[in-house]
Structures are given as structure tokens and as C-alpha cells.
Amino acid sequence: MGILEARVKGVTYFGFPCEESLRLLELLRENKDCRNLAAFDIVQQFMDTSTWLPGFLGGCLIGGGSLLALIVSRKVPGVSGVFGRLLLPTCIDRTWRLLFLAGLVGGAGLLFFLSDAAATYRIPAGRSLFVFAIAGLIVGFGTRLGGGCTSGHGVCGMGMGAKDSIIATMVFMAAGFLTVFLFNLLTAAA
């Protein structure tokens, strides 16, 4: 069971799908001649428990892993900080950082192996390997300059009630929304 989103003459409706609405959705998808159904611009599956429940449970695991790492390492375990400080020649606590990252790769790998859904991996439209190289550079630069990423600011910092992390999260979210908007605009024009 999910929630259906339907746009009828420019107005968006949300609702739980009933048998009839699902049948209509199928008709719309199959019907090549939609002129008699012109009132419907777009009908799409909006939200499905098959995505938000694993999302929520996965989030709980991320929070639990971060909490355990905080208790054991006594450092805020944001991934960019854990990884970035590993690259410092003066790093004196390499062991736990390496073990945390090894666990991260292993835990994700185990889920990839166990579940086809978890192993889903789709390259976003229009992204070449060059885009990923540039994105990596900017993410590395930005996270160390800003002192955190989605986990360090978004989960740990905000979870500890740090005001600067709340601002940082709002800033990187806004920048992310804007970037995707502009990327779509530019790739559509090209």
C-alpha cells in the first residue's frame, strides 16, 4: 500500500489508492490514445512502504552504528572526519578509523549480497565518470572545510543538538537541491 499522487488540470491530489484508482493508473499506462483521459496530466506512484520502511530502519542502523562508534572512540564519528583525518600524516589514532571504515564496507557488502533491493545501484541520468571525479573533489574539499558531511553534521551534530550542524545541514541540503535543479536545466538544454 502506498500513496498515489495525481495531477488533474494542474492541481495535485494525494490519497490512498483504491482498486479503481489503481485500475485507472494501469489504463493510463497502457492506453496509447489518452485523449479521452486528457484531464490527467501525470499519475505516478508517489510513496510506497517498500521504500520508506527500509529507509527508516536503515536510518536506525546508521544512528545506532554512529552512537556505538561515539561511545567506543569518544570522537564524533562523521564519515568525512573519520576518513579525512586518516589522511593526515600526524594522525595518531588510525586503528579505529580504519576498523570503522572496514566495517562500513563490510556491512554494506553483506547487505548487497543478501538483498537485491539493497544492491540496487543506478547511475543518475547525465553523470559521466568525469562528473563523479569533479564531484569527489568538491565533496572532499567541502566536507573538510565545513567540518562534516551528512553523517557528521546531519546525524551526529544535529543529534547532539549543535546549532552549527543544523545550519550546515540546511546549507548543504539547499545547495544540493539547487545543484540538481541547475544540472537538470543544463543537461536538458544541451
Add this chain to the structure above:
Amino acid sequence: MRNNLFIILAGALFGAGLALSGMTDPTRVVGFLDLSGSWDPTLAFVMGGALLVFGGGYRLLRKKFNLPSDSGDGLTKRMVMGAALFGIGWGLGGFCPGPAIANLGALRTEALIFVPAMAVGMIFVQRLFRADS
């Protein structure tokens, strides 16, 4: 030794959570950041679950384990600029550091390119600003 096992477990929980929630799929992340068309709300539920467990657990266990408080540098121009840059890179690739590293194990080409590039960016900042924070 016991602590080492716990830290591996912590990383494994984190990585399993990333994969279970679909955050290792960059298209799902870009789907959250793309407000036009079919918006994918999954990332919000992931953040919600993570904040619930981490924030709740932190408050409950803070005294018992004498946990550190947030060691953030406070609100600085540098921090805001860094966060904005991070957001741009995040929107470009759909990768933030955790999911990119998690995808290394599966030998995804994009992650194998993204992570070394990220390391270069990090080393650059750490040299430039002598950032040990």
C-alpha cells in the same frame, strides 16, 4: 581488543544501514534532491530514523558513558562555505562520503573514481588550512 570489535560492529551497522535504506544508490539520493517530477522522500526517513536513534541514545547514555559534547567549531564563514560546496558535489554525483566508501566493496567504477578524488580534495584542505579539526 573488545573495543576494536565494537568499532568494526559500529561501522558494519552503519554500512548495512546505508545499503538497507537505499542510500548507496546515487539515483535515489538525486531523486531526493530533485524537487521536480517524482520526488523520492526516502532520504528524509533515513535521516529521521538515524536522528531518532542517535539523538535519543545520546541523551540517554550521555551521563553513563561521559560522552563528549559536540566539538563543532561554531558557526563560521568557512563552515558555511564548506557545507555549500559539499552540497554542490553531493548534488552532482549523488554521493556523500559514507555511501561512496560503502560502494568501494562492490567495486563500482564511480566510487573507485569518486573516493580518491575526495581524498585529494580533503588533503588539499588539510594542507591549506592545517585543519586538524
